[in-house]
Structure formats: C-alpha cells, structure tokens
Amino acid sequence: xxxxxxxxxxxxxxxxKWVDVEGDPRRxxxxxxxxxxxxxxxxxxxSLDAGTDSSTExxxxxxxxxxxxxxxxxxxxxxxxxxxxxxASAHLPSDRVxxxxxxxxxxxxxxxxGDYSADRGSGSVPAFLAAELDAAQxxxxxxxxxxxxxxxEGAPVVRALRRLDGGRRxxxxxxxxxxxxVEGSVATLRxxxxxxxxxxxxxxxxxxxxxxAAEQHADTIRPFRPRPRVVPAPVGAGALDRIRALTxxxxxxxxxxxxxxxxxxxxxxxxxxxxEWGYLEP
Amino acid sequence: xxxxxxxxxGSKNMYGGVVYPRILDQFHPNWWExxxxxxxxxxxxxxxxxxxxAMTVDFRxxxxxxxxxxxxxAYRPDFDHWLxxxxxxxxxxxxxxxxxxxxxxxxxxxxxxxxTDRPDGDIHADVVIACDxxxxxxxxxxxxxxxxxxxxxxxxxxxxxxxxxxxDVIDERFGVRDREGVDIEILGGTGxxxxxxxxxxxxxxxxxxxxxxxPALGAQPRRxxxxxxxxxxxxxxxxLVEGGTIxxxxxxxxxxxxxxxxxxxxxxxxxxxxDAAAMCLAAGIWLEGVNFAMASGIYAGEAAADALxxxxxxxxxxxxxxxxxxDTFVLRDHEKLRRAPGLVLSDRVQHHYPxxxxxxxxxxxxxxxxxxxxGFRRIVREERKxxxxxxxxxxxxxxxxxxxFG
Ligand SMILES: Cc1cc2nc3c(=O)[nH]c(=O)nc-3n(C[C@H](O)[C@H](O)[C@H](O)COP(=O)(O)OP(=O)(O)OC[C@H]3O[C@@H](n4cnc5c(N)ncnc54)[C@H](O)[C@@H]3O)c2cc1C
Numbered sequence: 001x002x003x004x005x006x007x008x009x010x011x012x013x014x015x016x017k018w019v020d021v022e023g024d025p026r027r028x029x030x031x032x033x034x035x036x037x038x039x040x041x042x043x044x045x046x047s048l049d050a051g052t053d054s055s056t057e058x059x060x061x062x063x064x065x066x067x068x069x070x071x072x073x074x075x076x077x078x079x080x081x082x083x084x085x086x087x088a089s090a091h092l093p094s095d096r097v098x099x100x101x102x103x104x105x106x107x108x109x110x111x112x113x114g115d116y117s118a119d120r121g122s123g124s125v126p127a128f129l130a131a132e133l134d135a136a137q138x139x140x141x142x143x144x145x146x147x148x149x150x151x152x153e154g155a156p157v158v159r160a161l162r163r164l165d166g167g168r169r170x171x172x173x174x175x176x177x178x179x180x181x182v183e184g185s186v187a188t189l190r191x192x193x194x195x196x197x198x199x200x201x202x203x204x205x206x207x208x209x210x211x212x213a214a215e216q217h218a219d220t221i222r223p224f225r226p227r228p229r230v231v232p233a234p235v236g237a238g239a240l241d242r243i244r245a246l247t248x249x250x251x252x253x254x255x256x257x258x259x260x261x262x263x264x265x266x267x268x269x270x271x272x273x274x275x276e277w278g279y280l281e282p
Numbered sequence: 283x284x285x286x287x288x289x290x291x292g293s294k295n296m297y298g299g300v301v302y303p304r305i306l307d308q309f310h311p312n313w314w315e316x317x318x319x320x321x322x323x324x325x326x327x328x329x330x331x332x333x334x335x336a337m338t339v340d341f342r343x344x345x346x347x348x349x350x351x352x353x354x355x356a357y358r359p360d361f362d363h364w365l366x367x368x369x370x371x372x373x374x375x376x377x378x379x380x381x382x383x384x385x386x387x388x389x390x391x392x393x394x395x396x397x398t399d400r401p402d403g404d405i406h407a408d409v410v411i412a413c414d415x416x417x418x419x420x421x422x423x424x425x426x427x428x429x430x431x432x433x434x435x436x437x438x439x440x441x442x443x444x445x446x447x448x449x450d451v452i453d454e455r456f457g458v459r460d461r462e463g464v465d466i467e468i469l470g471g472t473g474x475x476x477x478x479x480x481x482x483x484x485x486x487x488x489x490x491x492x493x494x495x496x497p498a499l500g501a502q503p504r505r506x507x508x509x510x511x512x513x514x515x516x517x518x519x520x521x522l523v524e525g526g527t528i529x530x531x532x533x534x535x536x537x538x539x540x541x542x543x544x545x546x547x548x549x550x551x552x553x554x555x556x557d558a559a560a561m562c563l564a565a566g567i568w569l570e571g572v573n574f575a576m577a578s579g580i581y582a583g584e585a586a587a588d589a590l591x592x593x594x595x596x597x598x599x600x601x602x603x604x605x606x607x608x609d610t611f612v613l614r615d616h617e618k619l620r621r622a623p624g625l626v627l628s629d630r631v632q633h634h635y636p637x638x639x640x641x642x643x644x645x646x647x648x649x650x651x652x653x654x655x656x657g658f659r660r661i662v663r664e665e666r667k668x669x670x671x672x673x674x675x676x677x678x679x680x681x682x683x684x685x686x687f688g
Contacts, residue, residue: 026290026363193402197377 010048010154012041013108014060015101015125016075017117018068018090030062030071031121032184033114038075039187040144040180041112047146048156057081061104063097064090069205077192077200088210098128100210105133108177109155115140115181126181135177138162142169142183151176226279283405284366284374285398287381292362296534298442299482299489300353300465301361302573305580307350310368318364319354320484321463322347325456328567329518331470331479335640336518338466347462355463355482355489365576382414385423385552392596393424393551408595409586410552413579416535418558426545426554434496436539438477438564438627441506442491443514445526449486455522456483467567469626470636471516473509475499476627480569481522488523490514493536493564495627506533536571538564538627541613541620550596553582553603561612565619565686566626574612581606622686630671630679638669 014037020028038060045056060075062068063086072083086100105111111133113126123139130137143161150156155176162170163183174180192200234245244250261269274280288294300323306313324347327340346352370376386395386404395406412420416437421427447455456464468479477494492509499506514523537543537560544560547553555561556575563570585603589595607613625631642665646658666676 026293026359191400194377194380194398194400194405195402197380197400198375201375 010110010150010156011057011059011108012045013105013111014038014041014058014075014080015105015111015113015129016060016062016071017097017114017119017125018062018064018071019118020064020067020090025067025070028067028070029118031114031116031118033116033182034118035114035189036182036184036186037112037114038078038080039189040182042079042190043187044110044112044144044146044156044158048150054154059084059105059108061086061101063088063092063100063210072205073200073203074192076203076205077197078190079192079196082206083203084206084208086208086210092211094122094124095128096211098125098132100208101125101129102132104208105129109135109151109153110158110176111135111179113179113181115183123181126179130179133177133179135179136174137179137181138172138174139179139181140183141180142186144180144182144186147173227281228278230278283407284369284376285380285382285396285405286366286376286378289379290359290363291366291376291378292357292359295358295362296440296442296532297358297572298440298480298491298493298569299355299484300569301356302353302570303576304350304352305573305577309580312349314349314351316364317354317356318360319356319461321355321458321461322351323353323355323465324462325458325464327464327466329466329468329471330636330639331468331516331518332637332640334517335644336516337640337643338518353465355465355484357484361572382420385410385420393549396420408551408590409600411555411579411582411586412552412558413555413575413582414558416537416557416560416562418554420552421545421554421558424549424552424554426547426549428545431543431545431560434500436537436543436560437496438493438536438538439496439499439506439533440491440493440536441510441533442489442531443507443510443528444484444530444532445488445490445523446486446529447488447523447526451525452483452486452488458483461485467569468513469566469631471513471519473502473504473512474633475502475504475509476629476632478566478569478626479513481519487529488526490519490523493538493569495538496535507531536564537562538623540565540623541616544616547604547607548597548600553586553600555579555582561616563615563619565622566631568619574615577610577612578607581610581612619686621682625679625682625686628679630675634669634671635679638665638671641665641668 016030016034018028018030041058045058048056058080059082060072060080061084062072068085068090072085076083084104086104088100111129115123115126126139127137138160140163141160142163145159147157147159158174158178158180160172160174160180162172164170234242236242236245259269271280275282303313303317324344325340325342327338329336329338366376381399382396383399384397385393386397386406388394393410395404396410397404412418414420453459458464463483466481468481471479472492472494475494476498477492479492482489490510490513492506492513494506494509513519537557540563545554547559555578557571559578561574561578563574582603585600585606588602589599592599642661645656645661
C-alpha cells in the first residue's frame with residue numbers, strides 16, 4: 001500500500017471545534033490543540049512538498065453558526081487553502097459532529113484534529129471521525145513527523161509519538177487513511193502576515209448544510225455525566241457492619257489490574273469492565 | 283485601518299468607570315438605546331476624607347437617568363468593543379492582535395505609515411493617527427514631546443479593584459434602583475500620597491480605586507493595593523464595600539498634567555489623539571478621558587479625511603485637527619482647567635484643607651450644651667490656623683480655584 005512514488009497533490013484535513021462562551025464573540029475561538037493541529041498540518045505539508053513541485057492543500061472544517069467563520073478566517077489567514085463551515089449548532093453530540101465532518105472530508109486521507117476542545121475536551125470526535133471514515137486513528141499525539149513514504153493516493157505515512165500513562169511513550173507508524181489528534185504543546189500556530197489577515201477578512205468560506213434541525217434537537221443537551229453505578233444494599237447485621245460493607249473499609253480491594261492483551265481483546269476487556277462498573281448498559 | 287494590539291477592541295483598556303458619550307449624538311443619534319453600559323449615573327457625590335472623618339456633598343437628579351442621559355458606568359471591553367463595531371460598520375477595517383512597532387518614513391523623512399509585529403506587516407499610510415494611549419511610543423518616536431513633558435511628576439497611577447456584590451445589595455447600599463448608578467469622587471483617603479479616590483457602581487460590581495501621584499507614591503514605602511485596602515477600611519467606605527469579592531485588580535498610568543504636558547498634536551503625516559496626546563482631564567472633581575479620546579479621535583479622522591481629499595497631508599494640510607480641537611471642549615476645557623491639576627494635587631488641597639473642612643463641620647454640628655454654639659467665623663479662623671494654612675495661601679488658592687473652575 002505504501003509506495004515511494006509521489007502521486008497526485010493531496011489534501012490534509014483539519015477539524016476545528018469552534019466554541020463560544022455564553023454567545024460572546026470576544027471569548028469564542030478554538031483550543032490550543034486545534035491550533036496545533038493546523039500548524040502540524042502545515043509542517044506535514046511542507047515536508048511532503050519539499051523538493052517537489054506539488055503543493056499539499058489544507059482544508060479546515062468547523063461546525064457551527066456563522067460566528068464560527070471568524071475562527072475559520074483565522075485559519076485562512078495563517079495559510080489554510082480552504083475553509084468549510086458546516087452549518088449546525090456547535091452543541092451536537094460527538095458522533096453527530098463526526099458524521100457531519102466525515103461528509104465534508106470524505107476524500108481526504110489524512111485528518112489532523114486537536115485532542116481537546118476549548119470547552120469539554122473529551123477528545124472523542126477524532127475517534128468517531130476515524131470510525132466514520134473507516135480510517136486508522138492515532139490520538140493524543142505529542143510529536144509527528146512524516147516518514148518519507150506516501151500512499152498511492154499521495155498521502156504521507158506518518159511517524160507519531162503518543163503519550164501513555166506513567167510517563168511512557170508509544171511510537172506509531174500510521175498509514176493513511178488516518179485521523180490524528182494532537183496535544184496543544186505539539187506546535188504553536190504561526191502568526192498570519194498582515195496582507196493574509198486582510199485578505200482573509202474578505203475570503204469566501206464554503207458552507208455545507210449540517211444535520212437537519214430535527215436531528216440537531218433529537219437529543220436534549222445535558223451536562224456530561226457518567227451513568228450511575230448501581231450499588232446493592234449493604235448486608236450486615238448491625239449498622240457498623242453495613243457501613244463497613246458500604247465503604248469497603250477493612251476489605252482488601254484491588255485497585256486496578258494490569259492486563260496485557262492484543263488491541264481487539266483489550267477493547268473487549270475495557271467494554272466488559274465498563275459494563276461491570278455500571279458505566280454502560282449491560 | 284484600525285490597529286489594536288489586543289485580541290479585541292477594549293481588551294487592553296482600563297479606567298475607573300464612567301463614560302460621558304454625548305459626543306456620539308452627531309453620529310449615532312439614540313446611541314443610548316444600544317450602548318452596553320452598566321448603570322446611568324443619577325447620583326454624584328464628592329467626598330472629603332480624613333483619617334476619621336468624612337464630609338460628602340451628594341447630588342441626585344433623575345434627569346440624568348433618562349435620554350439623553352449624562353454619564354454611565356461601563357466596562358471598557360464592552361464599550362470599546364461596541365464602539366469599534368460602529369467604526370467597522372462605517373467602513374473601517376479593524377485589525378486586532380497587531381501591535382504598531384514604530385513609524386515608517388519616506389525618503390524625505392516624512393512619516394509614511396507604521397511597522398507592525400506581523401510578518402510582512404508594514405502599513406503604508408498617508409496619515410497615521412497615534413492614539414496608542416499614555417506612553418505613546420509613536421508620539422515619542424515622532425519627537426513631539428517638549429523637554430520635561432514626560433517627566434514622572436506629570437503622571438499619576440490609577441489602581442482599581444472590581445468588587446462583586448449582588449445587584450440588590452448595591453441598590454440598597456447606594457440608594458438606587460434599576461439602572462441608576464452612583465459616582466463618588468474622593469479627596470483624601472490615599473494614605474497621605476497626593477491623589478484621590480473613586481467608587482463607582484456597576485450592575486453587580488463596584489469599582490474602588492485610587493489615583494496616586496507617581497513621585498509621591500515612590501517616596502513612601504506602601505504599595506497601591508495597601509492604600510486601596512485602607513480606603514476600603516475607612517468608616518465611610520467599609521459599609522459600602524464589605525462582603526464583596528475582588529474579581530479584578532488593574533492599574534494604569536494617567537497623564538495628569540493636562541494642557542501643560544500635551545505634545546505637539548500635528549506633524550507631517552501624523553496626528554496624536556486621546557491619552558497619547560495627554561488629553562485626559564484629571565482635575566479633582568472631574569476624571570474624564572474617554573470622552574476626550576473619542577472626540578479627538580473623531581476630529582483627527584475628519585481632519586485626515588479633509589487632508590486626503592485636498593491631497594495635502596503635511597502639518598499644514600492637517601491643520602483642521604487643531605482647529606476643531608480648539609473650537610470644542612477638547613482644548614477649551616483643558617485651557618480653562620490648565621491650573622486645576624496642579625491645584626488639586628497641591629499639598630494644601632490634598633492634606634490641609636480636608637482636615638480643616640472636616641474639623642469645621644465637626645464643630646459646627648457638635649452640641650456642647652450648656653456652652654452656646656460658637657460663631658461660624660471663629661471656628662473657621664481657629665481651624666484654619668490649626669491646619670497651618672496662612673490667610674495669603676488661602677486667598678491665593680481661592681483665586682486659583684476661581685480662575686480654573688469658575
Ligand atoms: C484608574 C483610572 C481611572 C479612570 N477613570 C476614568 C473615568 O472614570 N472616566 C473617563 O472618562 N476616563 C477615565 N480615565 C481615563 C481614561 O482611561 C483614558 O483617558 C482613556 O482610556 C484614553 O483613551 P485612549 O483611547 O486615548 O487610550 P487607551 O484607552 O489607553 O487606549 C489605547 C489603545 O491603543 C492600543 N495600543 C497601544 N499601543 C499600541 C500599539 N503600539 N499598537 C497597537 N495598539 C496599541 C491599546 O491596546 C489600547 O487599546 C481613567 C484612567 C485610569 C487609569
């Protein structure tokens with residue numbers, strides 16, 4: 001699948017989550033991670049294009065109301081080639097957002113996202129997006145470089161470093177189609193030149209229809225909360241025993257368990273654990 | 283093109299808290315229907331404080347609470363953002379997060395634009411209007427200040443705490459309703475440092491601060507926030523502010539010396555406006571700068587447009603600016619009040635008169651039966667002597683006061 005021959009000019013997609021704070025445009029914007037994603041796309045494009053006469057294009061997509069275009073203009077000013085706004089409420093659940101983004105990016109082989117947004121920051125959209133695009137995913141990256149090889153579609157194979165718990169790192173080689181998400185520390189978005197800043201004020205922003213109003217409001221918006229965990233009534237003869245049982249005081253409880261499994265088995269084990277703990281429906 | 287170094291207009295601006303926007307009547311009739319203000323000032327108090335006394339002259343009028351209004355408390359990030367939006371709607375291009383680093387000059391050495399901190403950031407312009415605030419680097423680079431004009435003695439530092447309190451508590455403590463607000467200007471209460479204090483009501487915060495003469499502040503060991511803390515602890519102020527939470531602390535320089543520190547306002551290809559031109563009016567019972575900044579900005583814009591139309595942006599071509607300033611309150615108020623800052627910040631007005639006035643009032647209203655009431659003239663004479671004020675000084679200050687404020 002990887003070849004050494006550089007094919008047609010490719011596009012890198014960048015997804016931005018535009019967040020407005022209490023409807024105030026002065027405090028609206030995107031996260032440092034989203035900005036780092038765009039800068040990462042620039043540097044991937046630069047390494048890809050170095051010494052060739054092709055030019056990798058960068059498309060930035062954000063989902064939100066007209067006000068989100070201000071952020072997209074910032075992306076254009078910094079050097080993105082195309083900006084797309086998906087006309088929808090910025091408060092959709094992650095899977096809907098990902099589905100809408102996937103429609104806009106269906107012919108893009110490499111997508112870079114920030115791994116947290118400026119509000120909730122659960123970092124789930126990139127994973128949903130990878131699923132929608134049937135692409136590989138490498139999330140929470142702290143370093144990205146291109147490996148030199150490109151796919152038949154001209155998308156670069158990427159070498160990435162991922163943060164793991166306990167200060168450990170995981171090195172990945174990611175072959176497109178892929179969705180990457182980066183931490184904010186990966187790169188600082190370049191400052192737009194003054195002429196670019198002025199041009200971007202007038203630039204056209206493509207607008208795609210988002211999920212229909214009915215779909216948008218299918219879910220009521222509520223605070224993010226894990227599901228309640230059902231705890232059986234404590235057993236014990238006296239109040240003290242019941243309190244002991246309830247608080248697990250004196251019991252030897254294992255806190256965490258280390259398992260070594262292949263990814264599919266690991267995923268199954270995680271789901272099983274989540275079900276056991278009451279976070280997912282059995 | 284409107285350059286702003288902050289991320290949005292108003293993000294970097296700081297002041298005490300009262301704007302007087304009537305200058306906008308001509309451009310945006312009924313501006314009061316949309317201006318984002320906190321409260322309309324309907325009560326204005328001037329308070330004289332000594333360590334243990336307070337005398338307040340309190341004025342209230344409902345007329346200031348209805349169109350066309352008078353002053354209003356407003357947050358600068360709201361007000362300036364709104365005003366910049368007006369400029370944009372009228373065709374200005376606002377470029378934020380962009381700092382002017384210095385002036386560009388043509389081969390003849392004439393000012394021809396500014397250099398900004400963005401890549402490829404030179405802006406070539408026939409006219410530059412420097413309204414970059416107190417400490418204007420552009421006006422300094424253009425060498426428009428005369429000797430001694432930017433000495434520390436011409437500046438005060440204003441420091442302010444914003445204190446959150448529920449709206450109904452503020453309404454009750456200050457005796458106001460709905461959008462009515464209070465402006466209290468304070469003489470004394472600055473821990474012996476020449477200056478003054480202020481207390482303004484926003485909707486659900488108070489602005490409490492002091493304005494301190496720089497050399498006097500530097501000559502004593504206490505920090506401005508300690509001076510504010512003492513002001514807040516004063517018996518006359520504490521009940522107004524207690525129980526609140528400090529949500530913001532800020533500080534900013536004020537060009538205090540008025541007309542005498544104003545730079546040359548026009549040079550080939552450049553005009554200076556607002557605090558950059560020291561147009562802030564800081565004369566004791568008045569602390570106005572935003573209206574002067576707005577007006578001078580308007581007149582600079584008009585003069586620049588005239589000069590561009592006429593194809594002459596030399597100092598002569600831009601002369602319409604100073605003509606407009608001279609015809610209106612901008613320079614007239616400053617001319618008239620040119621002695622006021624010096625008088626208000628003088629040691630006698632700062633330290634001796636407040637003590638004398640407070641003592642006089644304390645004695646006039648003290649009932650010491652069986653002693654009969656003393657004569658008013660005698661009390662004044664005794665208290666004047668006790669405060670160490672010579673008759674000649676009193677006469678001189680009274681005359682200076684009449685000439686500045688009369
Ligand atoms: C404590 C205090 C209380 C005050 N109280 C009042 C009051 O109650 N009422 C009143 O009317 N006035 C008050 N003033 C005075 C008032 O704040 C000023 O007179 C007024 O802000 C002047 O406006 P300006 O636009 O000239 O300057 P500023 O408000 O200082 O604005 C200058 C602007 O230029 C921008 N800037 C500066 N340098 C650059 C650069 N190099 N490149 C790009 N942008 C730049 C800044 O970011 C800023 O937005 C008070 C001042 C202080 C300090």
